[in-house]
Amino acid sequence: DVKVTQSSRYLVKRTGEKVFLECVQDMDHENMFWYRQDPGLGLRLIYFSYDVKMKEKGDIPEGYSVSREKKERFSLILESASTNQTSMYLCASRRQGGNTIYFGEGSWLTVV
């Protein structure tokens, strides 16, 4: 079975801190994605990566950056966390050209 692992399930960070959300997949998938989910707004795509060192902005990239140095790992970075980035973050992966996308269990981030 494909496994997408998000390293932190629950985090509490202070405003202005630099935050790293890590995601690892074990199926050699080329494509990886970061979403955030908020009540009433659904899932929104932040960034995605087609392959190593490749990244593209999603619908809401402001305030975020990403890193894909290795195929299995896709990191979401909040350079200076703000309270409006309190949310649930979901990582996903997919084989290039594949139909099925696999999601991690989510990371709940609270910025105080």
Place this chain on the structure above:
Amino acid sequence: DAKTTQPNSMESNEEEPVHLPCNHSTISGTDYIHWYRQLPSQGPEYVIHGLTSNVNNRMASLAIAEDRKSSTLILHRATLRDAAVYYCIPLNQGGKLIFGQGTELSVKP
């Protein structure tokens, strides 16, 4: 990206069939119709997908209209564990998965 319209919520009784509709009138000819569901406090999970023909798997069936402008996800016997938000998503291979609001299904014992 094709737009989708789904009911905000639906209710079902346990052990009864559930038909979850989705309109996707702007779907392109190469888009597959995907269904995902999200159980409480979990990430979304794949349910089923199809292009033109009706599809069946162990979780559900997918009925696709002949003009492909709508589809229906069918859960043959709803269980309490099927309570989730169900998303219908037109997607071409290699494309981005864009979620709409989905349908929140509640299942009553």
